[in-house]
Amino acid sequence: MSADKAIVDTATVEKIARLARIRLAEERKEPIAQDLNRILSWIEELNEVDTDGVEPLASVTGHSLPLRKDEITDGDVQGKVLANAPEEASGFFVVPKVVE
Amino acid sequence: MSNLLDLTALQARQGLEKGDFTSVELTNAYLAAAQETKGLNNYVAMTEARALEMAAASDAKYAAGNAGALEGLPIGVKDLFATNGVPTTACSAILKNFVPQYESTVTSNLWADGGVMLGKLNCDEFAMGSANETSVFGPAVNPYSAVGGADLAAGGSSGGSASSVAARSSIMATGTDTGGSIRQPAAFCGIVGMKPTYGRCSRWGVVAFASSLDQAGPFTRDVDDSALMFKSMASADPKDSTSAHQPLPDIDGAMAAGVKGMKIGIPSEYQMDGMDETIIKLWQDGQAWLKDAGAELVEISLPHTKYALPVYYIIAPAEASSNLARYDGVRYGNRIEEGGSLDDMYEITRAAGFGDEVQRRILIGTYALSAGYYDAYYLKAQKVRRLIRNDFDEAFKQVDAILTPATPSAAFPLGVKQADPVTMYLNDVFTVPANLAGIPGMSVPAGVNGDGLPLGLQILSGAFAEDKMYAVAKQIEQSAGFSEVPSRMAGGAS
Numbered sequence A: 001m002s003a004d005k006a007i008v009d010t011a012t013v014e015k016i017a018r019l020a021r022i023r024l025a026e027e028r029k030e031p032i033a034q035d036l037n038r039i040l041s042w043i044e045e046l047n048e049v050d051t052d053g054v055e056p057l058a059s060v061t062g063h064s065l066p067l068r069k070d071e072i073t074d075g076d077v078q079g080k081v082l083a084n085a086p087e088e089a090s091g092f093f094v095v096p097k098v099v100e
Numbered sequence B: 001m002s003n004l005l006d007l008t009a010l011q012a013r014q015g016l017e018k019g020d021f022t023s024v025e026l027t028n029a030y031l032a033a034a035q036e037t038k039g040l041n042n043y044v045a046m047t048e049a050r051a052l053e054m055a056a057a058s059d060a061k062y063a064a065g066n067a068g069a070l071e072g073l074p075i076g077v078k079d080l081f082a083t084n085g086v087p088t089t090a091c092s093a094i095l096k097n098f099v100p101q102y103e104s105t106v107t108s109n110l111w112a113d114g115g116v117m118l119g120k121l122n123c124d125e126f127a128m129g130s131a132n133e134t135s136v137f138g139p140a141v142n143p144y145s146a147v148g149g150a151d152l153a154a155g156g157s158s159g160g161s162a163s164s165v166a167a168r169s170s171i172m173a174t175g176t177d178t179g180g181s182i183r184q185p186a187a188f189c190g191i192v193g194m195k196p197t198y199g200r201c202s203r204w205g206v207v208a209f210a211s212s213l214d215q216a217g218p219f220t221r222d223v224d225d226s227a228l229m230f231k232s233m234a235s236a237d238p239k240d241s242t243s244a245h246q247p248l249p250d251i252d253g254a255m256a257a258g259v260k261g262m263k264i265g266i267p268s269e270y271q272m273d274g275m276d277e278t279i280i281k282l283w284q285d286g287q288a289w290l291k292d293a294g295a296e297l298v299e300i301s302l303p304h305t306k307y308a309l310p311v312y313y314i315i316a317p318a319e320a321s322s323n324l325a326r327y328d329g330v331r332y333g334n335r336i337e338e339g340g341s342l343d344d345m346y347e348i349t350r351a352a353g354f355g356d357e358v359q360r361r362i363l364i365g366t367y368a369l370s371a372g373y374y375d376a377y378y379l380k381a382q383k384v385r386r387l388i389r390n391d392f393d394e395a396f397k398q399v400d401a402i403l404t405p406a407t408p409s410a411a412f413p414l415g416v417k418q419a420d421p422v423t424m425y426l427n428d429v430f431t432v433p434a435n436l437a438g439i440p441g442m443s444v445p446a447g448v449n450g451d452g453l454p455l456g457l458q459i460l461s462g463a464f465a466e467d468k469m470y471a472v473a474k475q476i477e478q479s480a481g482f483s484e485v486p487s488r489m490a491g492g493a494s
Helices: A010-019 A026-048 A078-082 B009-018 B023-036 B048-064 B105-112 B159-167 B183-189 B223-233 B251-257 B277-292 B305-326 B342-353 B356-369 B374-398 B421-428 B432-437 B466-480
Strands: B043-046 B074-078 B116-121 B172-177 B192-195 B215-220 B263-267 B296-300 B401-405 B441-448 B454-461
Touching: A010 A026, A010 B356, A026 B305, A026 B356, A026 B374, A026 B421, B009 B023, B009 B048, B009 B223, B023 B043, B023 B048, B023 B074, B023 B116, B043 B159, B048 B116, B074 B159, B105 B116, B105 B172, B105 B223, B116 B159, B159 B172, B159 B183, B159 B215, B172 B192, B172 B223, B183 B192, B183 B441, B183 B454, B192 B223, B192 B466, B215 B223, B223 B251, B223 B466, B251 B466, B263 B277, B263 B374, B277 B296, B277 B401, B277 B441, B277 B454, B277 B466, B296 B374, B305 B356, B305 B374, B305 B421, B305 B432, B356 B374, B374 B432, B401 B466, B441 B466, B454 B466
Parallel strands: B074 B116, B074 B172, B263 B296, B263 B401
Antiparallel strands: B043 B116, B172 B215, B192 B215, B192 B441, B401 B454, B441 B454
């Protein structure tokens, strides 16, 4: 498995910024592309390492995720849940209109 | 009564127990110290009223004879821990007005043991940085200054915590360590910083950066205080599914028993080109101290060490891009609306709320996780992560602990713009492997460089074997006899 020799251009930056929901000013796209290319070319070092047959390590805990009983242990704190809402109405979070 | 600020936490605990002074007196001394050292910018918020209320309650506990392990000790809290009713910002504009309605497990443990909250401490934005320079409040400053007086970095991300403990504006402080964010600033500021085994301290209520790496730990003035604070912070927590349920080892017993007969690994791969001469010398001194105390030195190999940083700079941003998706301007945090759609609101809110480094890491992480690149970057990094962990597993079959330098250099000046982000990332070269492997690591001040700036040695041990790490740390502390104090310290260095 060899990584695609990724060259990040401003079109790619636009695409990932869109995925990340971060709006970038036009003049920041090129410097960010350069930063990402520098970081990615450094990361290419990993391709030297033979990882055939190596199991990916996602968690170091060594234990499986514990299960708890499916019962209510908390709740009835609507005021607390909404306390930091930028905008709320009648006990709901308010967002810009999504359906015409 | 000697200067209260000179006392370590254990000494202060004894003084409180004996009635030499009250927690209110001690707390007032620290509140005044925080004022005196305000120029270091290590606190982002003080909680004086709460501190004095908690201190008075502690004094009552002493009077009633039921004082806790940290009763009446004034503690600083990194602004990454949710504190009920006290703003918690992660030093980011996007959370500037966020007031948690709950308390993190770690701080709950501290308060249950009698700790007194002084305030919230500066850090890099969302803990992303190695110099505390990405904080929306500006950098915390190292209480040690460069020759000529220039301001030095306190390190990062927990720069405020390290600066505060070193400058004596808190007797101890919490930190978090994702790639070295406790150990590096501790080394830069000449104090003790410890990252426990992954899972020892609950992540519940700690603002998440990279969840498979994040771990809270203590900043203290010496090794005994570190053990004291760690025992209070650690707990098995049903609210954190990755919380460990292993009992703590006998740390005090191990420190008393010493290092005689222990095997200490010296990894050849940590000999880096271009490393400060004084750091190489200090590392050799550390080896000699342990040998003199009866430990056996064993040369070991951790062959995948050089890949730890590239692995980290895929995994940490990938996890960050996912964790930080929650800051959408809907449920909490700042929102910016300029008409437009819901997506417009998200994009504008996040562009304005996150600083440049946070945006950069979110974008890198988004890229590494995106269709077509997931296998080449993220999966590849996770596979190499396993090899790094395997290196340590092999090493700990031969040795009880590992000794390395904590950082490749002493504290560097603030405000030196890094043209290349990779250069800044190299700071974490000695500390990142422990996070990837989930093992504990500790930085102990052990000497100074030619400019009189503190340098730390790092001790690593196997997972859940913090006792062995503390035994070695205690010996290093005793042999080094580190007694430097910074020039910008409360209570007046003369």
